[in-house]
Amino acid sequence: MKRVNIILEADLHDRARILAFVRRKSISKIVRDALREWLARNADTKTEILLAEKDERRLLKILESGEFIPSEKAKKSLGLRTRPSVTSNP
Numbered sequence: 843m844k845r846v847n848i849i850l851e852a853d854l855h856d857r858a859r860i861l862a863f864v865r866r867k868s869i870s871k872i873v874r875d876a877l878r879e880w881l882a883r884n885a886d887t888k889t890e891i892l893l894a895e896k897d898e899r900r901l902l903k904i905l906e907s908g909e910f911i912p913s914e915k916a917k918k919s920l921g922l923r924t925r926p927s928v929t930s931n932p
Contacts, residue, residue: 848873898922 850858855869862869885893895901902917 858869858872861867862872865872892901
């Protein structure tokens with residue numbers, strides 16, 4: 843598991859704490875379950891492909907296709923090495 847910090851409004855935290863106590867679950871367990879449910883409802887085909895892809899080069903090709911971003915921008919946002927920009931001299 844990974845540790846994640848989230849910020850909740852006070853009333854949301856209070857309600858989650860009460861529910862956790864009543865259901866005898868941790869707030870973390872409630873958040874994990876809710877996130878799993880949200881991901882199952884909202885993940886589309888391209889998201890599933892991206893989540894399943896382990897090869898970095900293939901992932902970049904998927905990202906640059908369709909409505910995704912250009913590969914250089916994807917590489918930069920992932921902290922990967924990008925090709926130097928080529929500028930032409932007149």
